[in-house]
Amino acid sequence: MDDKKIIRVGENCWRSRNANRAALLVDGENYFGALHTAIMQAQYAVYILAWDIDSRLRLVRGEKQTDAPAELGDLINAVLEQKPELNFYILNWDWAMLYTLEREWLPLFRPGWKKQDRLHYQLDGECPFGGSQHQKIVVIDDKIAFCGGIDPGKHRWDSSDHAPEDKRRIDPDNVAYPPFHDMQMLVDGEAAKSLAELARERWLKATGQQLTQPPHYVEDIWPHYIRPDFQQVNIAISRTQPEFEGQPEITEVETLYLDAIAAAEKLIYIENQYFTSWKVAEVLAQRLAESDGPEVVIVCPKMTGGWLEQHTMDVLRSRVSRKLCDADKHDRLRICYPHHEALGEMYISLHSKMMIVDDCFLRIGSANLSNRSMGLDSECDLAIEAENADHIQAIRAFRQRLLSEHLQLDETELESLLAEHNSLIQVLDARNQFPRTLRQLDCEIDENIDGLTPTADYIDPERPVDSVEMSRKLVPIDEPKSPKKQIIIAALILLAVVALTALWKWTPLNEWLTPENLKQLISRLNDNPFTPVIVITGFAIAGLFAIPLTILVVAVAISFGAWPGSIYAILGSMLSAILGYFAGEWLGRRSVSKMAGSKLNRLSKRLANHGVMAIITVRIIPVAPFTVINLVAGASHIKLKDFIWGTLLGMLPGILAITVFANSLLRVVQQPEPIEIIIFIMVVLGIGSLMYGVKRWLNRISTDS
Template sequence: MSATNSIFKQGENCWATSQASFATPLIDCGNYYKALHSAILKAKHSIFIVGWDIDSRIRLLRGEDEANSEAPSVVSDLLAWKAEQNPDMKIYLLRWDSSLAFFAQREMWAKEVWDEKTPDNVLTELDDTIPMGGSQHQKIIVIDDELVFSGGMDISTNRWDTRDHPIESEERNGPDGPYTPLHDVQIVSAGPVVARFSELVRWRWLRVAEEKPITIREDAKTDIDAPLPEAWPEDFEPWFRKVDCALARTIPFMDEVEPVQEVRHMLLDLISEAERIIYIENQFTSRQEIAEALNRRMKEKPDLHVVIVSSYEPKGKFECEAFWAGRIEFKKILEKGVDPERVVMTYSSITDEHGQHATKRIHSKVMTIDDSYAVIGSSNISNRSMSLDTEIDMVLFGNNEENRREVARIRNDLLAEHTGRTVDQVAALMEEPNPVRALMEGQLAHGYVLTQVHDEIFTDQETGQNFFSRLSDPEEPLIPPLPTLGGEAMPIRNPRRRTIMIGIGVMVIAALAAALVIASHFIPWLSTDNINAFLEESRGTYFALPTVLMVYVVGGFFFFPVTVMSLAVSAIFGPIWGPLYGILGALLSSASMFGVGKVAGNAGLRKIGGPKVEAVDAKLKTSGIVGVAAIRMLPIAPFSLVNLVAGISSIGLMQFLVGTFLGMFPPMIAKGLVGDSITQIFRNPSPETISYLVGGIVLWGLMIWGSQKLAKSYQARKQQQVDKTKGEECVA
């Protein structure tokens, strides 16, 4: 075979045809992250990272590799370290903006986090150009315009795993806790094809960024005869050499961009070339058009066999009723009228000798056609990947005997991992008259095995499938483009992250306000008169203090004004016992709402706040007891809200309560005078009682004014200490 007889048709089933001087598949994330870490260390000029996600917290190295590395392992620390070492280097991070569906997993304030953690030569942008319902799904990293990583893997949570996929692993721990084994595939390439990826990442960057990226290096070594680039990762020998390849994209209808469906056309054309074995492993298989093409080709070629590997159990209702229900229909179409021993849809799982069980989550997007073609990309076999998401697949063509062997090696290596066999054993099975039957028979116990899927146990395909499919696996934007005055169509984009966060904040505030209004109107006892009456009945009894404490705690949960409660308690129990009962009630209410804030913060509210809240939190911790006391004296926020925010912050409970006592007890005494004076005026109006009231109000105002002066003085002293320390560090 030669390059001239490939099926690649530029402008139809691919964007570009090219060659890779060297290419190596990176199977599973442990290998990918290790290779990426090595390449970043060697980078000299530029790094472009385009992804569905780019999470600043991800550790690229684990175990001995991490312990023995002189460079940081966490990706944000690594890129900051690299950028500081070489101020002339430019690093560009382009991450998909909208992430409401993945609220718990993704960093909510990604741009702010990256901007804070990295120097100025690391530039971060959020891509909000994708139509409503679609996603930025390309996963590309270009280093020095000489090396490219592409495929199915992101720098994201719940991705890292090793090729042996142990049932349990301390390293497989994400935001929601431990996750099950996960499998994925990436490819690293060098040579002429890198120039096309360099064009693509810059085009993507210019669609959202005001600052133009640096131009493609004229001295970049990307000719077909160039040696391995300096940035090529250690410990990863090239599989392919001088291999013909093509790049196929999915680009949805966006502003001033014509949509393309090269991935869709490429997959259909590849299937039509198959003679003996099609191997597919993919996160999703819901595109019926692909099932129809496979079925049609199997009927045309009686010797053709199809093996598909995907995941076992769906995550959530949307995935179940969209993709798993879609997979049931995909399987029916695929197998219709075909010998069942020629085709199998499977998942990979393990049950060890101790009875522990695990199933492997498949996230890769791979297809091989005999020993002729291998696809490694970002595209799922789903509706959205064919038309709505941005995708990029690299298709390798076995243009000589050596590269055909490597195409077959990819298939055999992956099947070896999924079935607990060696690569040579799988290669022998593929030569059997019926490779599907040979593969499924004789699998060893206590290792990974392939099992045929039966998705009917997860869904009956009737519970709102169309609704869930339209939302999770659409072919077209959820909101169609709007016509403009000029007669053109304007696509509706996904809402920006900031818009989502502001909307959530407005809804939370509105819900809280509505709850308070409803409570004040429909809860008879939640009124000043009823609270006063309730407290009045307890005066002079053993239940006086417990009653006051209960009123403060319950009132705190309903955001009832603490000043009203304090004045009521002082009016009923007098200027001595009133402030004493009041401060005890305020402390108990503070502790209760602090606990609520602590639980809510651990559940995710601290994450939503992002780096800005972290900065406020740091100041609160630095100011400590005095800072809390100053906040308590100044009427700048509702009492219960301050308690909640303190719980979300990192300040300790005892610090918070001591600061609350120091800040509230003096004003509580003034409120006691005011509250008791109001009562005395009603009972016995006289110049003396009126003077007590005026004196209490003046004292209250003086305490507020004094607290402001104290807070400003304290902050000034703290700032002087910080400036002095910085100055000493600079001198040193």
Template sequence: MTTILREGETCWRIRQADRASVIVDADSFFRHGRSAMLKARRSIFMIGWDFDTRIDLVPGKSNDGAPEKLGKFLNWLAKRQPELDIRILKWDIGLLNSITRGETPFYILSWMFSRQVHLKLDGAHPPMSAHHMKLLVVDDSVAFCGGIDMTVGRWDTREHLDDDNRRRSPMGFSQGPWHDATTCISGPAAAALGGLARARWERATGEKLEACETHADPWPGELDVDFHNIDIGIARTLPEFKEQEQVGEIKAAKFAIIRAARRHLYIESQYFASRPIAEAIAARLQEVDGPEIVVINPEGAEGWLEAKAMDTARIRLMKLVREADLRKRFRILYPVNDKGTPIYVHAKIMIADDSILKLGSANLNNRSMGYDSECDVIIEADEGRNDVREAIARHRNSLLAEHLGCQTSDVADLLEETGSMIETIQQLTRVERRCLREIPDRELTPDEEVIAESDFADPERPVAVAKRVYSYGRKRQYRHG
């Protein structure tokens, strides 16, 4: 078996995890993340695109005496544990979100001057680039890495009920169903993610922090372990900025996973807007014995600009892929709940057969491969590790079952019978219940043609890097043309 994990190419570090689990949807992540933080002794690192101090981490479920709301909870932890150091690093432009949605400045101001809870705004990025990776690291012993931000609009259960009162914003507004995912990891791999968090902190603040040394085990007590004693690949995207060189490990990993798939490639992503990815998928579909490829997206992007840029790019790339799909092995779908309400897909997952699982913060768009900061983790089944293969397949089947409103065993049995992910989805789809629907194709309007795949809305690299690459390409063309 040929591995896709290569340090310096498809990943930054390969480190062992003595335990690892996949966590689906924010109800579980908020609950397990809170449980791990309750066990913290020395250090909590929170690195993210956004945080909102007003959100309930465990709506209506708190029975341990600790506060439910994030801001009060962190202050309570600090008061209870005087040696606990809490560091929160938030994308600086994300502060605008906090102000416009009415978040109280109390915590923001107090944490900027606190001795125990330290909040910093991360401005170490190119213009309009986003710090998008999402990390929660406790005592360098347990780390969460995925796609879920601890902010408004993220909390939901795997049922994705319509009009769930627990899914209201701090201002009382109803919020739609939201699908997301993250991971929980312990051991040396968690310590490596702690090192990445400290590196991010130092680059943003100039403050160098020492690694945390403790014998505590903050693994969440109710979280089942999916994987034991496995190697974890940690992959990053970092844009060139000042002394920081361009890092594109996630991009290399994505292409390696697409090449590695033999029978099935299952993808969840907020966007489908990267032409290089679409071309790689199209090339696999043109192979006589290439894999089936299923992409789960939201029905449409959030916000006017995102909808204009990402949805129009998706339409154009869907056409590219479908023209190559002569054997009908490609589907791009979106989930709805029992009432037919679209479920917003924010998860970022790639699963190749039963052998590779990649999960993190990076989408299938250009920004995630070069312009924003991202972090993904990759699990690969070594030869002879049938337990790892079974766990990867179980998670793929579980995700499909969640979207189709059925049992994981229903998906597993039918996939075993048919050998086809697409046939399994078609047979288990019932329009009167939760299901997956095809994203329709349509013609772009003239103004959409201008915006589609625009570098302004979805650049892959900072302008300086892009210009050098273009110049280098032109020189090569002149020399060899």
């Protein structure tokens, strides 16, 4: 690499600040152990920014347990009781229904957490439609900060052995889960202070509350047993921030990726959960086309999480990978996955977001190599550009440490192999069939699945897309050949939907239509024999005209109880969906059918052949409002039977969970007696079992199809 700097403040990073020490923590065992120690040493303020958090997560396990509580929630309670000046500020993404199966419900209802007035927990939904708060940062007393790809979630702990049978690798429900690989960076000094500023700014946007800085005289709280990998090093902080409600768009993460790839001379080594970014792929393809460009090694998981990701993000990965393979005229590309033969049908869930260029540049953070991480989700990455020989050696040692883990070699053996072959790609090729190795990923995908999966614009967008624009993309309006009257009627209906959505967003309508107000209105119907018909019809009409279903479901559950409420909500949702379907059919089928040979027409026919799974997918993925999905389905070639079954299966678990849980929780709050608490626990267990069963069934259906 030449003398030209990659890191440029104000262009590809927000700030570059000195850290007295920086450490690279690989896998959950190392990160969570350090976090446990650091929390015990906290004195004034702990900020936790997360995409997911589970208070039941055991930070330390096995022989590394101490007298302090192992569970995150219990540990927080303990240190708050011991330290009267300490406050915790937790920002957790206000997640979509898609992740209901994976998350702890309402962690603040833990008995211990409710009693802590210095524990401040906030769900953060300050992001555009379809986006998420994806930063993973913990800052303690402005003295030290962790940043990377690991959330304090229930499936994130694992050792670097990634053993097939590890009794410690169980979730809070004592259920074993597959091996998990990720990493986090620990920094102190001015770099940690800058991350603290970022956290306070996020808190201000989410709550309107301005937090004050902790005192500057706090003692050193660096975990005593963590050996720094770097000393006196500059840490660049790069962000992704989507344009949203007046805040400007920030694309430092994307720019830094492109700049680092452009600067590479010998080797680009990447570990990332996803690989779907077309901009990054374009720059990599250009480098691969060069006669003397760098080797490119990309390590991804064999498959991503569940059936949904495998039929969306993995398909997009296949398309991007084919583009790179076509550009690789000089055999300098390997796209691999961590293979561990002893795991059998399981595989290592690689979740890291890391890049090394020529052993002179290192970045670790939250940003995936996906389109959404470049402009839709909030992200934060840390980067180090070597300034001396010690820095270069530290980056190289880190790369060797990762490769040693993946190849199950000690570092001396690895150094010998690299010296012998003088090429990382040749080493990987030579060890391709070993029991534990980085094996080349098969990027081929079934033609039918490829044809069914939409483009990245729909499932991995790079920029925020509003619901009206999404509906236009799904069912574009061609030049009409129908009478003027039909055009006017169609336009008026579409304008009505847009107007109602606008009224909901920008008028007091959303304040009036609260669960409490709706409960008062609906309760008056209790003595009416026509109540079921009135409630279901009213529910259906309200859903048809873009009133959020969540509010309707909660109101019905509270007003009529769990079981009548569930039935009313399900029937009302289904009736609303069917009405929307027929409205879409009347508006759009004639127009769509005239587009013979178009991409949309071919996609619609494939949806007709795979209708149930397609509808289940769009019901779970938060890509468009309920009403828009119904109109689009009616305007496409989807069979009504498939639409009904897909809607029912896609929405049933969530509706049941909301109604039963809301009703049971209300009873516990109103009558906190032992029998009500026992019933509440049984309800939670029952809902969890039901949703787990539905998920397994969907997995089987997806595999068979």
